[in-house]
Amino acid sequence: LAAFRPVQATQLTAGQMAALTGEQVQACNVGFLSRLPTDALQALENITVAQASGFTWSNIARLNPMQFGILLADNAAAFGACRYRGTTIQQFGSLTATQLNKLTIAKLQFIPAADFTVLSAELAAQIRPILIQSLTADQLNSMSASALCALDRRYLSNKQIASLSELTISGMNNQQFVSMLGDRLGDISMSALSGISLEHLSSLSR
Numbered sequence: 001l002a003a004f005r006p007v008q009a010t011q012l013t014a015g016q017m018a019a020l021t022g023e024q025v026q027a028c029n030v031g032f033l034s035r036l037p038t039d040a041l042q043a044l045e046n047i048t049v050a051q052a053s054g055f056t057w058s059n060i061a062r063l064n065p066m067q068f069g070i071l072l073a074d075n076a077a078a079f080g081a082c083r084y085r086g087t088t089i090q091q092f093g094s095l096t097a098t099q100l101n102k103l104t105i106a107k108l109q110f111i112p113a114a115d116f117t118v119l120s121a122e123l124a125a126q127i128r129p130i131l132i133q134s135l136t137a138d139q140l141n142s143m144s145a146s147a148l149c150a151l152d153r154r155y156l157s158n159k160q161i162a163s164l165s166e167l168t169i170s171g172m173n174n175q176q177f178v179s180m181l182g183d184r185l186g187d188i189s190m191s192a193l194s195g196i197s198l199e200h201l202s203s204l205s206r
Contacts, residue, residue: 001027009035014043022046030054038062049075061086065094073099081106093118097126105134113138121150129155137163149176153184161187169195174203 001024009032017040025046033041033051042064052060052071060072060083068091072079076099084107092115100123103111108131116139124147132155140148140163149172161184169192172180177200181188188196 001032002029004028004032006031006035009033009040010037012036012040014039016040018043020044020046026051034059042067047071049078053078055083057083057086060084061088061091063091065091069094069096069099073102076102076104076107079107081110084108084110085112087111087115089115089118092116095123097123101126101128101131103131105130108134109136109139111139113142116140116142116147117144119143119147121146124148124150125152127151132156133160135160141165141168143168145171145173145176148172149180153180158184158187162189164188164192166192166195168192169200170197172200174199178203 001020006029014037017036022045025044026048028051030051033044033047034055036044041059041062044067047067049071052063052067060068063071068087072083072087073095081104084103087110092111113136121144124143129152132151135151137160140160145168148168161181169177169181169188177196182204
């Protein structure tokens with residue numbers, strides 16, 4: 001396999017790649033693997049961390065969720081932060097709490113904000129404090145109300161609370177609003193105040 005030219009990889013199929021042994025996969029060079037069609041790349045079960053560490057972020061974005069979890073989550077220390085900029089919703093949504101918490105601040109911040117739309121409340125509740133503190137405004141505002149309000153609010157800074165948008169606040173139910181913002185009303189930005197509903201306000205007096 002090492003004798004194949006990278007350009008030839010473009011013509012290989014998922015069926016052909018699925019038939020390779022682990023030893024054969026490990027003999028492939030990065031240039032060859034990078035040129036495989038997406039379905040052929042995703043058919044490989046034995047890509048090594050050393051091979052994947054040579055991928056560009058756009059090639060990492062073509063890995064299937066299982067490959068991504070094994071390579072870039074379980075072995076996060078082997079990859080630079082910029083490699084996470086192409087993380088797909090499917091890849092991000094497959095992560096466990098253990099895998100997510102292995103990421104550094106820089107790596108988490110490179111993950112596209114759109115991916116956070118699939119963050120579950122169960123997983124959000126398990127994010128370690130230093131990562132909560134590093135969540136960007138776009139990431140926070142992409143979360144569902146249940147996921148956002150499952151974060152340990154003790155670690156959300158005043159600046160992060162101020163970054164919550166009108167739409168994000170209006171999407172909270174009364175219980176979520178009170179638990180997340182009831183004692184931090186002064187941190188809400190001027191532009192987001194219109195997201196506070198009459199029901200939200202009435203719930204504060206109870």
